[in-house]
Amino acid sequence: MNIAERKIKLVEKILRLVNDENVSRFEEILESESLKDSTIVAKSVNGREISLQEYRDKNDRAVADYSEGKFKTSAQLKDKFNSAKNNNG
Secondary structure, three states: OOHHHHHHHHHHHHHOOOOHHHHHHHHHHHHHHHHHHHOEEEEOOOOOEEEHHHHHHHHHHHHHHHHOOOOOOHHHHHHHHHHHHHHHO
């Protein structure tokens, strides 16, 4: 069963909920899932809190940058800092 079929079955089950208590429980589950995205999962080096959604967004951007070749190897970084050290030293 693909995701579209699963979603349709889920909606059908929701529509069959006749008990207010069951509807409320389902709403609570959905609310708790949406709160997970706003949960603080890390702090930046300057102490700013980072939410799960922000963390995911930053990771997606990093993956995209890497795919586009926008990165430096450790050897390139080492050379950059060694040359800066030699020029300032």
